[in-house]
Amino acid sequence: MQLTINKNLPIPIYYQIEEGMKELIEQGSLKPGDLIPSERELCEAYGISRMTVRQAVNNLVNDGYLVRQQGRGTFVSKGKMEQGLRGVTSFSEDMRARGMVPSTKLLHFGLIRAKKPLAEKLGLSEEAPIYEVKRVRLADGIPMAYEISYLSASLLPGFSAEAAEGSIYEYVENILQLKIGNAHQVLEASLARGSECEILELEQGAPVLLIQRKTYLTDGVPLEIVKSVYPGDRYKFVIDMQRTEPR
Numbered sequence: 001m002q003l004t005i006n007k008n009l010p011i012p013i014y015y016q017i018e019e020g021m022k023e024l025i026e027q028g029s030l031k032p033g034d035l036i037p038s039e040r041e042l043c044e045a046y047g048i049s050r051m052t053v054r055q056a057v058n059n060l061v062n063d064g065y066l067v068r069q070q071g072r073g074t075f076v077s078k079g080k081m082e083q084g085l086r087g088v089t090s091f092s093e094d095m096r097a098r099g100m101v102p103s104t105k106l107l108h109f110g111l112i113r114a115k116k117p118l119a120e121k122l123g124l125s126e127e128a129p130i131y132e133v134k135r136v137r138l139a140d141g142i143p144m145a146y147e148i149s150y151l152s153a154s155l156l157p158g159f160s161a162e163a164a165e166g167s168i169y170e171y172v173e174n175i176l177q178l179k180i181g182n183a184h185q186v187l188e189a190s191l192a193r194g195s196e197c198e199i200l201e202l203e204q205g206a207p208v209l210l211i212q213r214k215t216y217l218t219d220g221v222p223l224e225i226v227k228s229v230y231p232g233d234r235y236k237f238v239i240d241m242q243r244t245e246p247r
């Protein structure tokens, strides 16, 4: 990898590295999946400080050009995953549709008693049993989302940790023969914090998308409340829109 850095220019060095790497990626000299030199190697090769290199690499990761994989190194990104926002699809379906293999790391599975806000959201009375499920969702072994789901237990006879390790929607539709109808979803920007960082292999404060989904069965009964954290460097959400009559 050959970057041109000119310390006499009034352009910050981190910016020169950033632009240089973008150029190598855009020209195809660095290809998706290529491992880039470590921070230490870059410092030594160009006689620059670790902080400068880190700033450049952080910006490239945040902009989706590079991807950090813990214990493995930093790679040229294969492009952010594009996720449509139209249908009520499941993580497993979405990944399979892209030719990727979905998998799940179950971090927690428990039956709890619904406290007020959650009970209300799920249309249940207080103290009603609900499942609390915490899962890391992976695609081809790469963590893509961290999901915390609350599901109405009375709707899910026989639901188990084993079922939560697979596709919950498949369990609901194929095993229980229930029909998932519509969902209300809210997306907002946030920063990775606490255990999310370790779980998603992100640095503290890395940008993430926070998504909250409330899904209903076709008869209008709430099935789940899910909070998902998606790494900003691995995902982008796409929506097609139509111009309506001007107001």
Ligand code: 16G
Pocket (backbone or CB within 6 Å): 089, 090, 091, 092, 093, 147, 149, 166, 167, 168, 169, 170, 211, 213, 215, 224, 226, 228
């Ligand atoms: C998606 C849904 C989530 C749902 C899960 C089911 C979003 C933001 N969230 O991740 O609400 O519980 O799919 O996936 O899309 P599964 O059937 O593979 O378990």
